[in-house]
Structures are given as structure tokens and as C-alpha cells.
Amino acid sequence: MTLISDERQALAETLRVTDPHAPTLCAGWDVQRLLAHLVVRESEPITVLKDVLARQPPGAEPGLSRLVDAASTPAGYQALVDRLAAGPARWSPRNLVDQQFNLVEYIIHHEDIRRAGPGSIEPRALSADVQDAAWKSLGLLARLGLRKCPVGVTLITPTGAAQVAKKGSTGVTLTGDPVELALYLSGRRDHARVRLTGPDAPLEQFATWIATA
Secondary structure, X not given: OOHHHHHHHHHHHHHHOOOOOOEOOOOOOEHHHHHHHHHHHHHOHHHHHHHHHHOOXXXXXXXXXXXXXXXXXXXXXXXXXHHHHHOOOOOOHHHHOHHHHHHHHHHHHHHHHHOOOOOOOOOOOOOHXXXXXXXXXXXXXXXXXXXXXXXXXXXXXXXXXXEEEEOOOOEEEEEOOHHHHHHHHOOOHHHOOOEEEOOHHHHHHHHHHHOOO
């Protein structure tokens, strides 16, 4: 088994025991629509493109709606979970980049399901290899999520690993496990276990900016 296949199966098992109509951390998407997104993202790129071009609000994407309608029965929902669990076809070129392309996406969406309910949910106990893979992905997430940040940002893990996420003469530090930092940088700030530290002025600038980012 590989990291991506392990995470895909773990996500599928969570989906099997979760109410398809339960909320997620993705605005406008319940669990079955998030599942549909994962399936089309991996196996139906034309559907993804059509939904982008349709410019419909979250929850009204025509391509996703087709899969959601097909998964409206318990059997249909389980069949869609099976489709996700199977992964790319053996002949698919996606297998060459499956881990790089999907691992952190799966981890984040797994937490979108787990952490959307009431109350505090403890983070999963993930292996050092998974955390290391998430750490390596943070450069891209930081460039996307912090490109307009007015101050510098440094990422630090509890083990002391560090990387500059956004250059700046003054700045703040985000401390957390790599997966928690990935959640924070991808917009799940209220549900990520991340600690912010730094001088008062940059912290205030960062807080003002992040509140509207």
C-alpha cells in the first residue's frame, strides 16, 4: 500500500459511515456533493471544466448535480464511494502523479467531513510520512493562500522544521503540524490547530487581512 491508497481507503471508510446529507466545511456542499467532487476531479476532467464554465454557485454545479442525483439512494451513494475507493484506472496517466496530485487534497477533504459537525474533533493520528508529504506541499498552498498578505509569514512545526511562506521585513509565525498548517492555508482557519505568534503590529495587520481574505 502507498500513502495515497491508504488515505483514499480511509476517506472511503469515513464516507461509508457518514450521513450523505451531513454538512462539510466546504460552503454549499454536503457530504455526497463533496464525494461527487472527488470522483469527477479524479476521473472526469471534462465535467470539472464544464462546471467551471457554468459559473454556478456551490451546490448548483450541473456536473456534480448529475452524480449527486445518481447517488440519491443508499445503493447509489455506496456505488459512488466504491468508485472513489477504486482510484484511477490502471491505464490512467494519473497514476504517475496520483500521490502528488491527490494526497493532500484527500486529507483536507477528509477533515472537511470530520470537522464540520458540532463540537471539537481531535485530529487523526497520521504517520510521520503523511505529515512529511503535507509539509512538502505547503509551499504551493502558501503561495496561493498568502499571495496578498501584507506581512511576512513563517511556518514552523512542533518538531522545529521551518519554511518561509511569505517574505516580508516583518512578520508572523504559524505553528502546527503540517496537516493543520495545510488546513489553515487552504481556508479552514477556524478548524485548524495552528498557533499565531509575532510582534503586535504584524499580528494586527495579519489578523485584519486574514479576516477578509
